[in-house]
Amino acid sequence: MTSLMEFKEVDVHYGPIQALKKVSLTVNEGEIVTLIGANGAGKSTLLMSIFGQPRISSGEIIYRGEDISQKSAHYVASNGLAQSPEGRRIFPSMSVEENLLMGTIPIGMDHAEEDMQRMFELFPRLLERRNQRASTMSGGEQQMLAIGRALMSRPKLLLLDEPSLGLAPIIVKQIFQILRDVASSGMTIFLVEQNANHALKLANRGYVMVNGEIRMTGSGQELLVNPEVREAYLGGH
Numbered sequence: 457m458t459s460l461m462e463f464k465e466v467d468v469h470y471g472p473i474q475a476l477k478k479v480s481l482t483v484n485e486g487e488i489v490t491l492i493g494a495n496g497a498g499k500s501t502l503l504m505s506i507f508g509q510p511r512i513s514s515g516e517i518i519y520r521g522e523d524i525s526q527k528s529a530h531y532v533a534s535n536g537l538a539q540s541p542e543g544r545r546i547f548p549s550m551s552v553e554e555n556l557l558m559g560t561i562p563i564g565m566d567h568a569e570e571d572m573q574r575m576f577e578l579f580p581r582l583l584e585r586r587n588q589r590a591s592t593m594s595g596g597e598q599q600m601l602a603i604g605r606a607l608m609s610r611p612k613l614l615l616l617d618e619p620s621l622g623l624a625p626i627i628v629k630q631i632f633q634i635l636r637d638v639a640s641s642g643m644t645i646f647l648v649e650q651n652a653n654h655a656l657k658l659a660n661r662g663y664v665m666v667n668g669e670i671r672m673t674g675s676g677q678e679l680l681v682n683p684e685v686r687e688a689y690l691g692g693h
């Protein structure tokens with residue numbers, strides 16, 4: 457397997473607080489890898505460090521053979537890494553179409569029309585609402601838009617920060633079905649989630665983060681049946 461992204465013993469500090477402690481993990485080409493952990497475990501910090509905010513204090517972040525830990529966010533984004541951030545961060549006063557077009561910034565507009573059609577096939581709901589202001593859409597629709605916008609940059613690795621956050625169970629199911637479809641087209645996905653049940657069912661492999669450290673790793677299936685994981689993240693059922 458070819459490694460696409462690798463964290464090697466990464467530390468991150470916020471002043472006196474150490475948010476990541478010697479974190480090592482790998483995402484191989486074509487895989488869906490998930491990182492699960494409680495509130496405050498350091499999951500968002502890890503994702504944001506890929507774009508250099510915050511900067512890591514030691515270790516390396518290797519992407520396609522190159523250490524990107526000191527590169528600019530623009531460099532990282534224009535080399536095939538796209539993120540659907542926590543809380544979605546769509547542009548509220550822009551339409552669906554305009555939001556999608558913002559996703560092309562790292563690569564330019566050459567494929568914009570064609571890619572927008574692909575997004576509308578993947579998310580028919582967005583097609584119905586293509587001229588609607590994003591702020592007036594439901595949480596689930598906004599999440600679809602955030603994922604669609606990330607895909608508009610034709611990423612090699614799609615990073616997702618808690619796509620299920622604040623959504624009703626039925627919408628969460630839909631979002632995960634869409635991620636399955638995206639993955640079956642060959643996309644590599646790194647998914648950060650508190651919803652361990654959905655995330656581990658979707659993922660080939662998973663990592664469990666506790667207080668800034670990787671505590672456990674295994675296949676999605678192994679972690680799903682692991683008693684410690686069940687107790688801590690799956691309500692013990």
Ligand SMILES: Nc1ncnc2c1ncn2[C@@H]1O[C@H](COP(=O)(O)OP(=O)(O)OP(=O)(O)O)[C@@H](O)[C@H]1O
Pocket residue numbers: 470473475493494495496497498499500501502542650
């Ligand atoms: N800008 C910051 N300044 C200081 N401390 C921070 C900052 N951002 C995060 N932290 C701290 O770093 C730790 C990890 O936070 P992080 O947001 O990465 O966790 P998380 O696992 O993503 O949690 P959540 O699911 O709540 O977003 C927490 O203790 C948090 O308080």
